[in-house]
Amino acid sequence: MAKRARIQCINKTDRPNPHERIRNVGGQNSDGTQWKQSVDQTIREIESDEWEFYVNAGGHTVEVIVAKHNGHKYIKTVADGLHPDNLLSLPECP
Known part of the structure; x- marks a missing residue:
């Protein structure tokens, strides 16, 4: 059985593409x-x-999955469409 962890922050790159x-x-x-x-x-x-x-x-637990766009793997939540908005809206990690 897989272990579970809550993602609470992210660090962004300077790339404009939301998948990167x-x-x-x-x-x-x-x-x-x-x-x-x-x-x-x-x-x-x-x-x-x-x-x-x-x-x-928004008070709901949302799973993070691996998705692929133009051959590039990235992570997003199952609730998001093409763009990983739930993750991108998290605060920056220290």
Whole structure:
């Protein structure tokens, strides 16, 4: 069974394409420490079923999935259409 983690922040790139704008995701562990990792690592962990990630969007838990656009893999929530808006609206990670 996959472990679960809530994504609470992101770091953006300077790219205008929304499918390439997120560099890192992060959150807080149960012990209060912060975690942060690359989107590439997050994609690998989702695809290997090692981890499941989610965000809290408007009081609802929304799952993060791997999507592909023009051959480029990226992450988005299942509630989003083509653009990863729920993730892009998160605050910047420290």
